[in-house]
Amino acid sequence: MTFSIVAAAQTVPAKAAAAEPVAAANTNPLQDIRVWWDSSVAWVESHWLQIGIAIAAGLVIYFLLSMIRGFALKRAQSAPGQFTLTDIVGRVIHKTKSLVLAIISIRLVAGYAEPPALVLQIIQFVFTVAVVMQVAIWVREIVLGLIQRRAAEGHNETLSNAMGIIRLLISVALFAIAAIVILDNMGVNVTGLVAGLGIGGIAIGLAAQGIFSDLFASLSIIFDRPFRVGETIKYDTSIATVERIGLKSTHLRSINGELLVISNTNLLSKEITNYANLHRRRVQYAIGVVYQTTPEMLRALPLLLKAQVEGEGHEFIRSSFIGFGASSLDFELVVDVHSDDYNEVIAARTEIGIRLFEELTRAGYDFAYPTQTTFTAAPDGTMILPYAESVTMKTPKPAKTAAT
Secondary structure: OHHHHHHHHHHHHHHHHHHHHHHHHHHOHHHHHHHHHHHHHHHHHHOHHHHHHHHHHHHHHHHHHHHHHHHHHHHHHHOOOOOOHHHHHHHHHHOOOHHHHHHHHHHHHHHHHOOOHHHHHHHHHHHHHHHHHHHHHHHHHHHHHHHHHHHHHHOOHHHHHOHHHHHHHHHHHHHHHHHHHHHHHOOOOOHHHHHHHHHHHHHHHHHOHHHHHHHHHHHHHHHHOOOOOOOEEEEOOEEEEEEEEOOOEEEEEEOOOOEEEEEHHHHHHOOEEEOOOOOOEEEEEEEEEOOOOOHHHHHHHHHHHHHHHHHOOOEEEEEEEEEEOOOOEEEEEEEEEOOOOHHHHHHHHHHHHHHHHHHHHHOOOOEOOOOOOOOEEOOOOOEEOOOOOOOOOOOOOOOOOOOO
16 A cells, blocks of 8 residues: 555656656747757658659649640641630730649648648649639639620720729739638638628729729720710710720710710610611601592502602601691601611602602602681671682571671
């Protein structure tokens, strides 16, 4: 019993003495570094063959990836044309960093050498940061390339001038997302950061609501292309030609010569009629003949109108009787002129109208115009015809009314 107590008493101080260096090692950075170094040296000594094979395999993988990148870049740059899909692919490949290829190669072969946990964690962290940042760069180049391609297709000067601010906005958005992804992979709780960025974005958006509204309206005009520079449009009640599409406003030159400067947001909020690229224009005529026209002539009138329109080389749509007017029998004539030049349409409308007047006059039709016949009466109610050559006719005196 006495021996047991003495042994226990000797054992407890021994354990305490052993625990003190461990606690000191946990709190001493230099000791931690020494322990890590010793473990690393032991790992190298015990796995030197696997490490050598992993290094060789990593170099082979790196050179293969570099060769593939160089071959793809050469093929993309040799393709003709600028801002094509092949050119965009070449730009993306050109932005692939050699350091990223090296980190990918190390990550692929790191597991074969069975490194310590700390070394593997460092490799994993560097790999995550490199890949996320590289993907952000790739996405930025793809988006900017597609935007520049759109600008090149339409020869849009506004979009070319706005590429600076567009590049800045896209870069900020993509690298902010990349930073959040990296922090999340490190185990950081990014919920509060995402909420803060959301609130900050809302505040900035509300503060610059007008600017961003016109900016996005400008981008909508550029990409959707409801009209282009040089085209004639009808905005609200104004007809004008587009002179310039800016980031804030659009400049229109009215048919009377005034310069109209309209914000892009207000411009898109109205109904816009684009007169460009019309393959045909519709022309309508209202024709009125006198009531003395015979029914046979009325029935023959649509065919006569059709013959005159086709004789001028234009498309006849329809011609029909539309109603009894105050002083005429009314017909309509609808014609399509196949031309996108408005001056040619005006000339065709004039020639058709003159030919119709000529042929209808030759065929014996009389065009109606507003007329009024006035009857006068003497003080005693006797009606008097409106022309002096007639003989005065005695008519019964009206029972209750008399015209004066």
